[in-house]
Amino acid sequence: MLDARTIEIVKSTVPLLESANTALTEHFYRRMFRDNPELKNVFNLSHQKTGRQPAALFAAVLAYAKNIDNPAVLSAAVERIAHKHTGFAIQPGQYAIVGHHLLETIKELAPDAATPEVIDAWAQAYGALAEIFIGREEQIYKENETQAGGWRGTRAFVVKEKRTESEQITSFLLAPADGGPVVDFRPGQYLSLHLASDRLEHNEYRQYSLCQAPNGENYRIAVKREQGGVGSNFLHDHVNEGDTLQVLPPAGDFFMEVTADTPVVLISGGVGQTPMRAMLDQLLSQGHNAPVHWLHACENGAQHAFKADIQARRQAHANLETHVWYRAPEATDQPAEDYDATGLMDLSRVKDAISQPGAHYYFCGPIPFMAMVKETLSGWGIGDDRLHYEVFGPHQSL
Ligand SMILES: Cc1cc2nc3c(=O)[nH]c(=O)nc-3n(C[C@H](O)[C@H](O)[C@H](O)COP(=O)(O)OP(=O)(O)OC[C@H]3O[C@@H](n4cnc5c(N)ncnc54)[C@H](O)[C@@H]3O)c2cc1C
Ligand code: HEM
Structure with a gap:
């Protein structure tokens, strides 16, 4: 429990943090990787180069300082980050390393403002947050370990099928x-x-959404080859049927909480369809009563993954409607059969169908795509409590 004085001092550093912005976290990561190079085997260094992880950490630190007197505001973020940490097998002992580099960063970037009182307040505040993460992460590790079929840490999995x-x-x-x-x-x-x-060059952790409903026996993931990407190219080029992969247990705070009579709209761009596929499997296998809409956008037929599978589901389930956009169809792509519209996804085209009272919307895809979806749905008056999205990388609020 932090005392009032500590809270006041941490809050007083908000303008300082804001003026430093991501220079704070960039400096933090630079010094941490310099002194603890072993962490290059934990963090995704591409997310350092693109600046996405320093931005995500900065947003979290700033939100913590601003809301330190009202931690309930932070609970959704804590849950998401704790799940993400378990996907990197983060251990309690590593919190001291991060805490040390955070305090040293404050001292180095703001030597005048970093009085002993300020450093002490931040040390206490960091310690309180670290305790929350460590506690929640241990809970997640334990839940995964103690459930039927569960485990802790990595477990060897064999690639039973590799399918284009x-x-x-x-x-x-x-x-x-x-x-x-x-x-x-x-x-x-x-x-x-x-x-x-x-x-x-380094060990790498990568997350992949499970793209079929749970069956107790195996998992399916689908990986897009990213240009210049370390992990996805390794998986595409060097991991084959019969090979072994080290896998951490399922995690994540993105999942459906709907009743059988809730209309559900699943919206995806490109490989963002993977979590939607598992959700669709779940809805259809549980005999969902309400309408389900599958909205998908991709480049063209050659890049339209799982096309036949979704079409077969639509034919088998009267309550499933699909709407597919091809940005630039090729001559061989058949309108009406393969896709419904050309160009970028335009939700106004299906507004009457998908803006049903009480509907919940789940979406995933590139950030600009999700920003468009969020802006459009919010513009129709749909509240944030019915909008749910997953970012395929360091989190960014839309
Ligand atoms: C919750 C979650 C679920 C996910 N689910 C899926 C999924 O189902 N399917 C899927 O395919 N992916 C998914 N991802 C994304 C996946 O984890 C990887 O991020 C993705 O495969 C790319 O990894 P990579 O190692 O190939 O690329 P990385 O090496 O991580 O590179 C990422 C991007 O950064 C670029 N980059 C690297 N260095 C630089 C630089 N110096 N300057 C500029 N750009 C640079 C690369 O070119 C690349 O485009 C998910 C991610 C998360 C967080
Ligand atoms: C209180 C302390 C910490 C805070 C506030 C924090 C915050 C964050 C945030 C905001 C993210 C992005 C989450 C997302 O994308 O949803 C993240 C990811 C991550 N964190 Fe932490 N973290 C803390 C401690 C630690 C520690 C101790 C480690 C271990 C060294 C660690 C390792 C990681 C890694 C490896 C990732 C993923 C990075 C990536 O995708 O590139 N974090 N953390």
Whole structure:
């Protein structure tokens, strides 16, 4: 429990943090990787180069300082970050390293403002937050370990099938090498792979949404080849059927909480359809009563993954409607059969169908795509409590 004086001092540093902005977290990561280079095997260094992780950490630190007297505001973010941390196997002992570099960063960037009182207040505030994360992360680790088919840390999985789903997307069916069952997950959640190979400069953790409903035996993920991407190219080029991958248990705070009579709209761009597929599986297998809309946008037929599978589901389920946009169809792509509209996704085209009272909207895709979806749906008066999205990378608020 932080005392009033500590809270007051931390809050008083908000303008300082704001003026430093992401220079704060960029400095923090630079000094941490300099002194603790072993953490290069934990963090995704591409997210450092693109600046997305320093931005995500800065947003979290600033939100914490601003809301330190009202931590309830932070609970959704804490939940998301704790889940993300478990996907990188973060351990309690590592909190001291991060805390040390954070305090040193404040001292180095703002030597005048960083009085002993300020540093002491931040040390206490960091310690309180670290305790919350450590506690929640241990709970998640324990839940995963103690459920049927669960485990802690990494577990060896064999690639049972490697299947081309589109020009850029390949799916991998993974089953435990020990032949045992696998823990159920909540559709929308992801697996983390721990990639280690002579072909990689560092060990890498990567998250992939589970793209079929839980079945107790195996998991399927689908991976898009990212240009210049370390993990996805390694998986596409060097991981084959029969190979073993080290896998961390399912995690993530993105999942559905709807009743059988809630209209559901699943909206995806490109590989963002993966969590939606598991959600769709869940809805259809549970005999969802209300309408379900599947909205998907991609480049063209060659990049349209899982097309036949979704079409078959639409034919089998009267309450499922699909709407597909191709940005630039090719001559071989058949309008009405393969896709419904050309160009970028335009939600106004399906407004009457999808803006049903009480509907919940789940979406995933590139950030600009999700920003468009959020802006449009918010503009129709749909509240944030019915809008749910997943960012495929360091979190960013839309
Ligand atoms: C919750 C979650 C779920 C996800 N689910 C899926 C999924 O189902 N399917 C899927 O395919 N992906 C998914 N992802 C994304 C996935 O985890 C990886 O981020 C993705 O595969 C790219 O990883 P990579 O190692 O290939 O690319 P990285 O090496 O991480 O690079 C990422 C991007 O940064 C660029 N980059 C690297 N260095 C620089 C630089 N110096 N300057 C500028 N740009 C640079 C790369 O070119 C690349 O485009 C998910 C992510 C999260 C967080
Ligand atoms: C109170 C302390 C901490 C805070 C506030 C914090 C905050 C964050 C945030 C905001 C993210 C992004 C989450 C998302 O994308 O949803 C994140 C990711 C991450 N954190 Fe932490 N974190 C803390 C401690 C730690 C510690 C101790 C470690 C271990 C060294 C760690 C390692 C990571 C890693 C590896 C990622 C993923 C990075 C990536 O995708 O590139 N964090 N953290």
